[in-house]
Amino acid sequence: MPSPTDTPALPGRLEQRLPWLFAALLALLLALAAWQWRHGAPLSASLLELLPAGSGDALLQQAEQRVQEPLNRELIVLLQHPDEARAQALVAELGAAWQASGLFRQVQWQLDADLPALRRQLLDGRLALLPAADRRLLLEQPEAFVAQRVQALFDPFQASGLLAVEQDWFGLAARIQQGLPGAGRVQPAADGGLLAERDGKRWRLLRAQTRSDAFDLDLPLNVAARVDAARAQVAAAGGELLAAGGLLHAAHGQQQARRESAWLGGLAAGGALLLTLLLFRRPRVLLALLPALVGSLAGLSACVALFGQIHVLTLVLGASLIGVTIDFPLHYLSKSWSLQPWRPWQALRATLPGLTLGLLTNAIGYLALALTPFPALSQVALFSSVGLLGAWLCTVCLMPALLGSQPLQPWTPPLRLAERLLTLRAALLQRLATPWLLAALGLFCLGGLTQLSLKDDLRQWVSSSPQLLGEARAIAAITGLQPTSQFFLVRAADQEQLLQRQAALAERLDRLVAAGKLHGYLALSQLLAPAAEQQRLRQALPALAAAGAPLQALGVPPEALQAELAQLQALPAADIEQALAGPLGEPWRPLWLGATADGVAALVSLRGLGDSAALATQAAGLPGVQLVDRPAELNRQFAATQRSAVQLKLLASLLIFLLLCLPFGWRGAARVLAISLLAALAALACLGWLGQPLTLFALFGLLLVTAIGVDYAIIMRERVGGAATSLLGTLLAAVTTWLSFGLLALSATPAIASFGLTVSLGLVFSFLLAPWAAPTATETQA
DSSP states (O other), X not given: OOOTTSSOSSOOHHHHHHHHHHHHHHHHHHHHHHHHTTTSOOEEOOGGGGSOOOOSOHHHHHHHHHHHHHHHHEEEEEEEOSSHHHHHHXXXXXXXXXXXXXXXXXEESBOOOOHHHHHHHHHHTTTTTOOHHHHHHHHHOHHHHHHHHHHHHTOHHHHOOSSOXXXXXXXXXXXXXXXXXXXXXXXXXXXXXXXXXXXXXXXXXXXXXXXXXXXXXXXXXXXXXXXXXXXXXXXXXXXXXXXXXXXXXXXXXXXXXXXXXXXXXXXXXXXXXXXXXXXXXOGGGGGGGXXXXXXXXXXXXXXHHHHSXXXXXXXXXXXXXXXXXXXXXXXXXXXGGTSSSOOHHHHHHHHHXXXXXXXXXXXXXXXXXXXXXXXXXXXXXXXXXXXXXXXXXXXHHTHHHHHOSSOOOOOSXXXXXXXXXXXXXXXXXXXXXXXXXXXXXXXXXXXXXXXXXXXXXXXXXXXXXXXXXXXXXXXXXXXXXXXXXXXXXXXXXXXXXXXXXXXXXXXXXXXXXXTTSEEEEEOHHHHOOOHXXXXXXHHHHHHHHHTOHHHHHTTOOHHHHHHHHHHHHHOOOOOHXXXXXXXXXXXXXXXXXXEETTEEEXXXXXXXXXXXXXXXXXXXXXXXXXXXXXHHHHHHHHHHHHHHHHHHHHHHHHHHHHHHHHXXXXXXXXXXXXXXXXXXXXXXXXXXXXXXXXXXXXXXXXXXXXXXXHHHHHHXXXXXXXXXXXXXXXXXXXXXXXXXXXXXXXXXXXXXXXXXHHHHHHHHHHHHHGGGGSOOHHHHHO
């Protein structure tokens, strides 16, 4: 053990230069951070950025982006008031204000249809746009087709349409109007507004689409503020407002992450500083927080430099870095209990090997996260690894100079407590030998592991607002508008084959709708008939005219029917682009992907999915039809990554073992590593005993438990300043680190809470087991 006389009182030439060199490096880091933040905070809230990239198929990626866009940009608002006129005025006032705000590309609260264009498209598309069921009836039973038309003319609810009766004697345009899938339960009001009715309440609908998506950092917060203001305004007027959209969930996630990163980091830093001030009783020891601040800045700058921005989830997890990095200065501050007179440079030299080993083992634990396919963990790995390096450099290069040469006399009762704990441990080992304690711990671990369950779900990665979820469910029930992220991608050689393949898929989806497993879907085959089918309809028109006697009996002139027949036969065949160009094609436009390298492609979107498992077999046997279920794919990746996490843990343990062999030899390295692995196993067993599932984030938390546990074991093995001083230093490190990770367990985001709980449990066992890392009598003699 070094003594105060082993080193000169004044620092050497290198130690005089180190603070200035680090100050220059810190100035460069501050300049880099200022440049990175020149346009505002480079933060992101996109959940998609945290997830693994999908297939390398460019068309599939385009399709996924097309489906996600409305989910990320659209906002649906329902407004109701006992006074219908007041409701109409409120929704119009709200819509006009939002449209003028500049946040929204489009705000719709009433029908704004181009009626002449609609009529023109109906006239030109009477054959091409006729629904499949009506096409079959016309082809197979023209007499029944005409009979139904006659009946409809006497039905006041069916007789009215966009076209006058004399323009549509056979009723083809009327059938198109009635047969096209509607927008859920939303109906036009007499005043042009959009209405939905449920449980005796009439709701006005407003739909808004933003100019950018939900992951533009400022946009969700601005939209959420407008929704809150509108809700308050409507409530003050005696009405009720419901709102749903990915923008609101993104805003909630941002607000939650910012609050948590602030209070988690603040409490961790504040607790560590109070503890440090209490123990060392000198205001200058508060500088121990400086390495944590420098480390956080370095990690933040590294993430922005590599990824272009940093995710708010990384900031929350990064708040735990404060508890780890503050351990560096505490390691050599704690030596003041035994190294007297205490001098910063002398204490640093004595603890530098342990500090460096701790840096490397912790970095291995964090860098193992970077080998996973999840960008979320890669960001955390980079942030933490660079942060550890920055904190270590600050501790080694700058802290001794800042602490100065004034004497440091720590509070002595904690040292006496550490000595008492070592005495109690020795007495325990005399009554109960280590093998028996190890057997008891083994039984504890075995019992906990048998109760452990696996669980991973994408919903664990975000904190959900019960109010937002409740309003989204209410809106879906009222309007029937329930978009999903699952869809079908259909590829074909040409448009004709595409429509045929979509029609085959639609038959299967219709059975799901009838069984209540799916509320609805949109496919281009619902809008447009294949060209061959249009030709068959054209050839069947004479038979339809021959069956027109019931219409003539009503007084329709035969020449009028013949004129309409001639118009229908002269209609050209329509293709997908022509059908989508008209106003009727607006709901289907996002589904058309257009020409590809192998032909054409389009989507089939789903609405109100009740049983996702039922989708898996719908594409079976249909060429060119592919189900895209990103949530299910991610859950499969979660399971695969859980298996790879075990391999990563073994790899990280091997690297740590090889590193420890350098100072401790293979026996000492095996002892130190075994203790940290046992701490991780005990933490895993605790999850089972507590009834907590093993999640992906918990597994990677175990990687850190191993790395941090090795750090504690190194301190106890080196015993710089004596066993009691080392135990006290380990206890201080454990408490400050536990402050950070323990607070993470309180996070509202399940994934973060799981991570924090696992690491916190591991820290407890790491401290309790660390004394066993001390060299045995055999190793000491060797």
